[in-house]
Amino acid sequence: xxxxxxxxxxxxxxxxxxxxxxxxxxxxxxxxxxxxxxxxxxxxxxxxxxxxxxxxxxxxxxxxxxxxxxxxxxxxxxxxxxxxxxxxxxxxxxxxxxxxxxxxxxxxxx
Amino acid sequence: xxxxxxxxxxxxxxxxxxxxxxxxxxxxxxxxxxxxxxxxxxxxxxxxxxxxxxxxxxxxxxxxxxxxxxxxxxxxxxxxxxxxxxxxxxxxxxxxxxxxxxxxxxxxxxxx
Numbered sequence: 001x002x003x004x005x006x007x008x009x010x011x012x013x014x015x016x017x018x019x020x021x022x023x024x025x026x027x028x029x030x031x032x033x034x035x036x037x038x039x040x041x042x043x044x045x046x047x048x049x050x051x052x053x054x055x056x057x058x059x060x061x062x063x064x065x066x067x068x069x070x071x072x073x074x075x076x077x078x079x080x081x082x083x084x085x086x087x088x089x090x091x092x093x094x095x096x097x098x099x100x101x102x103x104x105x106x107x108x109x110x
Numbered sequence: 111x112x113x114x115x116x117x118x119x120x121x122x123x124x125x126x127x128x129x130x131x132x133x134x135x136x137x138x139x140x141x142x143x144x145x146x147x148x149x150x151x152x153x154x155x156x157x158x159x160x161x162x163x164x165x166x167x168x169x170x171x172x173x174x175x176x177x178x179x180x181x182x183x184x185x186x187x188x189x190x191x192x193x194x195x196x197x198x199x200x201x202x203x204x205x206x207x208x209x210x211x212x213x214x215x216x217x218x219x220x221x222x
Contacts, residue, residue, distance in 0.1 A: 039209055048204055048212040049155065060210065092155055096209060099157035099170070 002026055004093055006102035014110045019080040021105045023093035028073045037096040040069055040078045043104075044089040052091075053078065085109055112137035114205050114213035122199075122220050128192040132205030132213060139163055139181055142208045144188040146179060148201035149215070156201075160208075161188065195220045 003026040013019045029036045038056045041049040051060045053069035056076060066081040080087060088109055093102040118130035132144070145160040159169035161179045169177045178191040188205055202215040 048215050050212070051210050054209070094155075094157075094209065099160075099168075101155040101157070104154045 002029075002095055002098045002100045004095060004100050004102040006091075006093060006105050008105060009103065010106040010108070012108050012110050013080075013083040015085060016082050019083050019087075019107060021078045021091050021093075021107075023071075023076045023078070023102050025074045025076075025095055029076075029095050029097060030073060031097070036072065038069075038071070038076050039094040039096070040067075041092045041094065042087070042089050043092065044086075047089075049092060083107070083109070112141075112207055112211055114207065114211065116203060116205050116213045116216040118203075118216060118218070120217060120219060122195055122218060123222050124196055124220055125194055128190070128195050128199060128218055128220070130190045130203055130205075130216065130218070132188040132190075134186045134188065134207070137207070139183055139186055139188070142210075144179075144181070145206040145208065146188075146190045147204045147206060147212075148199075149204070150198075150201045158190065158192075158203075197221065 005024045007022045029038050036056050040053040043049040052063050052067050057069045068079050070077050090104045090106050092104050113135045115133045122128045140163045143160050143162045146158040149155050159179050161167045176193045180189045197220050200220045202217050204212050204215040206212040
């Protein structure tokens with residue numbers, strides 16, 4: 001089974017400062033079609049998860065450009081260049097070979 | 111803009127079958143695959159399974175013996191059935207279009 005490990009599990013960031021979340025997979029997420037099916041979501045308090053990044057590094061429609069994704073193989077990173085108050089919530093990574101989520105990273109504002 | 115709305119009983123007795131419906135508006139079931147995901151209170155996300163328009167399904171192995179996902183194209187709905195439920199199945203259940211768009215979710219509590 002694929003295990004997705006996110007670090008850190010919680011993050012406290014001053015508005016305007018950057019933030020970074022890591023997601024490591026127990027096996028390569030590179031598909032035979034050449035794509036890597038790694039996604040990032042934000043679940044704001046009381047809401048359903050919303051897609052931020054698809055296939056490692058593509059911002060979904062309407063997602064601010066302060067969000068970026070990178071990585072390959074088994075190591076992936078979500079970066080927020082300048083955290084804003086509206087970015088509070090839990091961030092999840094997801095792989096769609098076996099459809100496994102990371103444990104989630106809680107981001108709060110200092 | 112596709113919208114998804116989950117509906118169904120909020121309370122299910124242990125050992126019975128949980129049945130939920132996801133009504134899709136603003137789009138066709140043929141446009142993507144359709145998923146169910148759940149989230150126990152205060153915990154993380156768990157993929158239950160998905161169905162393609164062709165009818166092919168893919169279920170989480172640990173739930174496979176208890177899960178059925180189906181389509182009703184005449185009503186533009188996706189259904190979830192989970193049999194022999196226990197308290198561990200208490201969760202918010204979400205339907206989603208592929209991985210991109212999620213409904214608001216519905217809380218199902220398993221309790222007598």
